[in-house]
Amino acid sequence: MNQAVKGPGDLIREVLEQNQCTVCGLCVGMCPYIKTVSQKVAIIHSCGLKEGNCYKACPRTGINLPELDDMVFGQERKDQALGFNRGIYFARATDTAITQAAQYGGVTTALMAFAVDQGMVSGAALSGGTSLSPRPVIARTAREVISCAGSKYTAVPTLTALNKAVGEGLQCVGVVGRPCQIAAVRKGQALSRTDPSARIPASRAGLVIGLFCFWSLGFDFYRYLEEKAGGDEIVKVDIPVEGLAVTTAKGTGVWPVDEIRPYIREVCNTCADCTSEWADVSVGSTEYDPAWNTLVVRSDAGQSLVNRALEKAVIEIKPYPEERLKILRKAALNKKMRVLQNLDRPGPEYLTVPAEYLSEIKQQWEELQS
Amino acid sequence: MSIFGVGLDQPGRSVLLTGNEAVARGAIEAGVAFAACYPGSPTAEVLPTLAQLGEKFNIYTEFSTNEKVAIEAAAAASFAGLRSLTICKVDGFNVALDFATAISLSGNKGGMVIMVGDDPNAHSSIKEEDCRFLARTASLPLLEPATVMEAKEITKFAFELSEKIMLPVVVRCTTRICHASGDVKLGELPTAEKKASLTRDQKFVTTPLFSQFMKSKIKNAADMAECSPFNYYTGPENAEKIVIACGPSYNYALEAVEILGLKDSVGVLKISTTWPLPENLILRYLKSAREVVFVEEIDSFLEDGVMTLAAKYWDEVGKVKFYGKNSGHVASPKGPFAGELDPDVVTGCLGKIFNAHYESPGLPNIKEARDLLNNNLPGRELALCAGCPHRASYWAIKTAVELDGRNAIVLGDIGCYSLGLVRTGYSLLQSVHCMGAGIGIASGLGKLDRFQFKQPVIAVLGDSTFYHAAPQALINARYNQSSMLCIILDNETTAMTGHQPHPGRGISATGQPLGKVEIEAILAGMGIPVTVHDPYDVEGTTEVVYKILQETGPRALVLRRACALMAVKGRKKNRVYVDQDKCIGDDCGCARFCSRVFACPANIWDAQRGRASIDEAVCNGCGVCASLCPQQAIVVERTV
Incomplete structure (x- = not known):
């Protein structure tokens, strides 16, 4: 990670002006000058300081893959496609109230609601709000968690809610986030570990549930969505393989995925993590059976959460079909290959990927082709 | 009395x-x-x-x-x-x-x-x-x-x-x-009884x-x-040196002549009827005068009038030397056409003109006062009052403008909020002219799109100014479909001049209820979409301003919150204080946001403790700073 003394000015030059801000929300609320609205982040006033946590903690000013692997899991990864994991399953929530409201199997909602309910976390930073205006939310009860169910396809700066919750004195706050947000939380925790006096509220996160994310859409997408809904209230938005599906009271309309490609944010093209590799557990679609989710169990904390959830029958799991796993790993590696381009050269500047990881990526990619 | x-x-x-x-x-x-x-x-x-x-x-x-x-x-x-x-x-x-x-x-x-x-x-x-x-x-x-x-x-x-x-x-x-x-x-x-009478045959026609x-x-x-009793002359007969003065400057001139010991040689002519001038009266003194000094404030009005008179009767007046603003001899420390006169300044000017010794005593005891204070007197900047809703509005507008990132132009107007020109209003305003001018300028800027002018345009004005001068400019913007956002900082009074009522208050000059003339209703009648928000909710205001900024055409936002001074009059205030454990002083990345940047006069820095603090005597209890503190260290004990 960068050792030079850097602060908000550098953050503007290197990240914001380069359209490399992921809108994770980590820096928003750490000081009074970084603000967000409509999924846009800006430094609205110069604080005059040369050095700042805003720069240090930003996931786009440096992510060191093996360092984070070591901090979260105590070991390096073997699977370059999906990152360190203890098991991959098909999973779904048992509560139909959740599965109806949530995307696919409702595992994310079920696990976080369970964690809140059991006191494993004091609250959770989530993306709530409506389909057309999602916003960061602090959920303090299981019911509040459930009210946030459903995927948001744009970059909600969820970590602002985490910062707020920590500021309000909540300890051990759960987080559900995109891979960039999970990386931000873990980077913040790594910084706090090396410098306990560093004040990074995100480092106080408890349980971390990561989402699968191949890209997120820009805020203009809402205008497009509104058009497609034709003024009717949107009940659900989904982007399965077939394309964009928008459900209103009148029914579901599907549009080709190519139509939404122009809304994909530039910053997502330099992201090599599509399965939230440093989460406690990661959850995504199966791209196969809409009643189920893919559940990746990664850390000890993640394992124990899943175990307790299974014990209480909050979720159910079944083995991940071999051929589906191959497809998932291929998709994840494909994204990595694209981002890291020529594997002999380093990828985007913010990523530190050791040569050993690079050669493994190449090797595992070749294995998957056979 | x-x-x-x-x-x-x-x-x-x-x-x-x-x-x-x-x-x-x-x-x-x-x-x-x-x-x-x-x-x-x-x-x-x-x-x-x-x-x-x-x-x-x-x-x-x-x-x-x-x-x-x-x-x-x-x-x-x-x-x-x-x-x-x-x-x-x-x-x-x-x-x-x-x-x-x-x-x-x-x-x-x-x-x-x-x-x-x-x-x-x-x-x-x-x-x-x-x-x-x-x-x-x-x-x-x-x-x-x-x-x-x-x-x-x-x-x-x-x-x-x-x-x-x-x-x-x-x-x-x-x-x-x-x-x-x-x-x-x-x-x-x-x-006498006061009785109004206007008959059909009485006409008042301009032609x-x-x-x-x-x-x-x-x-x-x-x-x-x-023969007005308000014009008079003091001094020797047929004086060769006279001072012609009007307004309070007359008193200064009189005092100056006395201080300089020139009472026997210099006469002072006081004119209260400065237009039209009493020509004969002035001529009487001009004829004997060889040196004439004009002492008046702001512009050379009396001076120009008398000089025109002298030109008109040049053959009777003869050779006269004139001293005044035009010659630069009569000037305040800011210059002849700026600033105020006072006895000291006028005595200095007359002393130079008439070659009489005068040493200004300066302010009494100024040196002792300076020594006593040891130059520790803090500088006093222009500042919006503690709790002023305009401060919250300006911070929200600034935030929205920065987030928008298209270099929105922000135009100002006349009122307390003109302070948006300086630091207390985050130097947000780019123009201030006269009442209502901000909207007129905005309506013009909002039509420059064909010349590649793509920046959003915001006009900021107060409620009293709205009623005074905004409707015509707004109708113009609506009629010509100018792309501009009019933000009305509605503090429900004419605050700057002393909280006089206006149509939005719905009470008369004598305090009688008259019914409000609603700003929203006026705007709605014009066909200008209007949103109303409370500026004390800074986060919400920011979102609203940002959202409306993305739209086009003429549009309006009313940020309504009563003037902080009016709101607390005769009422108990909220107590606001800094939790000294939560505030981490200079360890916080805010770089003393509350006292240095947000800079409400009630937000102060406790240098001894190295912590932020609230001057409770000054604080009006709005609690806006509490909503912006990144450590959530400011506590509001709500009593209202």
Whole structure:
């Protein structure tokens, strides 16, 4: 990670002006000058300081893959496609109230609601709000968690809610986030570990549930969505393989995925993590059976959460079909290959990927082709 | 003495009054029946004084939406045979000027006086304008009192003069007359019944055919000025050196001549009828004079008039040397055409001109005071009051503009919120001209898209300014579909001039309920979409401003929250304090946001503890800083 003394000015030059801000929300609320609205982040006033946590903690000013692997899991990864994991399953929530409201199997909602309910976390930073205006939310009860169910396809700066919750004195706050947000939380925790006096509220996160994310859409997408809904209230938005599906009271309309490609944010093209590799557990679609989710169990904390959830029958799991796993790993590696381009050269500047990881990526990619 | 003294029925008694009160008393003695005003410093206190005595003396008083309406309403009373008074500051007289230039042709009936406040040094104005040129442009006779007592006498006389020559009369009072206090000898109170009468055959028509008639009225005024008791000379007979002065400057000149020991050689001619000038009176002194000094404030009005006179009668006047603003000899420390005069400045000027020794004593004990303070006196910046909703509005607008990132242009207007030009308003404003100008400029900028001008345009103005001058510009923006956002900082009062009511308050000058004229209803009637939000909710306001900024066409946002000073009057305030454990001082990345950047006067820095603090004596309990503190270290104990 960068050792030079850097602060908000550098953050503007290197990240914001380069359209490399992921809108994770980590820096928003750490000081009074970084603000967000409509999924846009800006430094609205110069604080005059040369050095700042805003720069240090930003996931786009440096992510060191093996360092984070070591901090979260105590070991390096073997699977370059999906990152360190203890098991991959098909999973779904048992509560139909959740599965109806949530995307696919409702595992994310079920696990976080369970964690809140059991006191494993004091609250959770989530993306709530409506389909057309999602916003960061602090959920303090299981019911509040459930009210946030459903995927948001744009970059909600969820970590602002985490910062707020920590500021309000909540300890051990759960987080559900995109891979960039999970990386931000873990980077913040790594910084706090090396410098306990560093004040990074995100480092106080408890349980971390990561989402699968191949890209997120820009805020203009809402205008497009509104058009497609034709003024009717949107009940659900989904982007399965077939394309964009928008459900209103009148029914579901599907549009080709190519139509939404122009809304994909530039910053997502330099992201090599599509399965939230440093989460406690990661959850995504199966791209196969809409009643189920893919559940990746990664850390000890993640394992124990899943175990307790299974014990209480909050979720159910079944083995991940071999051929589906191959497809998932291929998709994840494909994204990595694209981002890291020529594997002999380093990828985007913010990523530190050791040569050993690079050669493994190449090797595992070749294995998957056979 | 104040309001009590103004209303006393004790002729001959001397009471201590301010200049503004003296004008009110003069109007009462003259039997004024109708007074209308849009408040402006330094004359803002005249109308409230009359309003308080309105019941007792049967005077109708109103705060009008602007000065043009005020003068028109006052003219109506005059047309009906009543005596009427309009009170404004020079900037307001500009607004009223269109009507003023017309009524000089149509004439009036009942005595009609326009009191105009000039503000040398711009203590509470954005410019130093000299209203005397406007009076001359409008062909209205002009009178200038030199003392508080004279302010009463001249006001009273102005009504008589107006009735005699059938022209409104302008009484010019500078700040040092309006705000000074002095002994005023009370006169008789009127006993005549005030009855309005306007018959079908009485006409008040403006036509160029009457210009000659109007000139003859001015001639009458000039003739009357020749023997006016308000013009007089002090000094030796046939003096070769004279000072011609008007307004408070006359007193300074008199004092200067005495200090310099020039009483035997230098005469001082005081002129109160500065337009039209008493030509014969002035000529009498000019003929013997070889050196003439003009002492007056703001512009060279008297000087230009007398010099024109000297040119006209050059063969009688002979060789004279003139000293004044044009020659640069009479100047305030800011220059000849700026700033205020005072006895010290005038003595210095006269000393140089007449080669008399004068050493300014400076301020008494200034050195001792400096030593005592050891240069520790803190600098005092212009600042919005503690808890001012404008501060919250400006922070939200600034945030939204920065997030928007398209370099929005932010135009200002006249009011407390003009401070948006400086640090207390985050230097957000880029223009300030006159009331309503921000919207007019915005409506123009909003039409420059064909010339590749793509930046969003915001006009910021206050509620009182909205009623005063915004509707025409807004109708223009709506009619021509100009892309601009009008943000009305509605603090529910005319705060800057002293919380006078306006149409949005729905109460009269005397406190009677009248029903509100709603800003939203006006905008809706124009077809301009309007949103209302509470600026104390900074985060929400930011989102609203950002959202509306993304739209196009004419649109409006009302940020409504009562003026903090008005809101806490007579009420218990919320207690706000900094949790000294939660505030981490300079360890916080905020770099002293609350006391240094947000900079509400109540947010202070406790240097000893190295922590932020609240000056509870100053704090008005709004709690906005608490919502912005990144450590959530500011606690609001809500009592309201």
